[in-house]
Amino acid sequence: MKSNKYLKIILYIFFLYIIYDKVSAQDLIDENNKNEEDNKNSNVDNKANNSNDIANNNDNNSNNVVDNNNSNNSNNNENNEKNEDNQENNKSKEEEEEERECSSSIGNILFQKPDSKSIVVPYSNFTLIWYYDNRGFDVVYPSVNITFLLFKSEDANYNDYINAWKNPIFTKTLKLSEIQPGPQRTDGKPVYQWDWDTNFYSDEESYTQPPSLNAQYKFRIVGDGKDIKTNADHFDCYRDGDLTPGSTSAFYIVENKPLGNNYKPLVIENSALSIYKSAKFMTTIIILFIVSVLLVF
Structure with missing residues (x-):
């Protein structure tokens, strides 16, 4: 038995x-x-890039029609001079367009931290960590500056891409010398980090308004101003070797309340x-x- x-x-x-x-x-x-x-989320910017290319071509055609009508209304002598100038201008514009041709041979900036499990409290330091993914292309890493933008979660929704990324409550641009190397990755991709001072009330130049507490937010990071959403006036599309901006998952900023005698630390695994x-x-x-x-x- x-x-x-x-x-x-x-x-x-x-x-x-x-x-x-x-x-x-x-x-x-x-x-x-x-x-x-x-x-999938990191590739949404790449799709928007193609539509911007079509819009740019239409704008160039409209500008050429206006230039031709203006030249026909001038006298012969002025026309000759303007034609010479226009030939030089058109040539320089064509050369510029060739250099600024939109492309999908681009890489991505991706965040490691914060992620969806991150919790941020006021009056502390929180380390942002990101890395560059070349996606198999020859890319040019940022060489001038890095820009951080903080959005309310509802203002950074990929499902509403047209209206997203328009209202940052925090914007800060740092020189590369102010950026630190981050922890090494096993795949060898370059990693960087920055310590975010969460005293929201001392840096009035960077904040349009202090974050509401117990609410969700998202960060967006841009290298050398290359962002068709937040810098559309000076950057119309991504070109060979560019890195598209990176965006975090939604994370919480919570109220920093006093801790009682029975406090036990909550372990939040960042993985x-x-x-x-x-x-x-x-x-x-x-x-x-x-x-x-x-x-x-």
């Missing part, structure tokens, strides 16, 4: 191990799906692996509980 009892226990453990293995595999699949969704670890822990507890019940009976 004892041998049959032990055999049943072994079979139960084996069966639970199979269930545990499937749960772990499913968690890893969910993590990969989340990464694919982030990559999607936290879901996997939680499922693994719960599965282990269930296995131990079932084994204990079998041993009692």
Whole structure:
């Protein structure tokens, strides 16, 4: 009888191990799906780039018609002089357009921190971390400055791309000398970081309004002003080797309340692996509980 009892226990453990293995595999699949969704968001700017190219061509054609009508209303001598000037101007414009031709051979700026699990409190420092992804192209990394823009979550919605990224509540441009190298990545992609001072009330030049507390926000990062959304007046489209701006997931800025005597620090893991670890822990507890019940009976 004892041998049959032990055999049943072994079979139960084996069966639970199979269930545990499937749960772990499913968690890893969910993590990969989340990464694919982030990559889709980072490519939205690339789609908007093509539509800007078409609009630019239409604007150039309209300008040429206006120039021709103006030249026909002048006298012959003035026409000759203007024609010479126009030839030189048109040539320089054509050369400029060739240099400024829009392209999809571009890279991305991607955030590591903050992410959706990040919590920021006033009167502290929070480190922003980002890296450059060349997407297999020859890209030019920012050489002049980096611009950080903070938006309310509802004003930075990719699903409403036309109206998104128009109302930053915080804008700060830093020289590259003020940017620090970040923690190294295993894939060798360049990583950088900046310590954000969250004393929202001391830097009045950077804030149009202080952030509301207990609300969600998103950061956008731009290299050398290359952003067709927030710098549209001076930058119309992305060209070979440019890096499109990076945007964070929505994160919380919360009220910094006094801590009581029974305070216990809340551990917030800055990784999607936290879901996997939680499922693994719960599965282990269930296995131990079932084994204990079998041993009692």
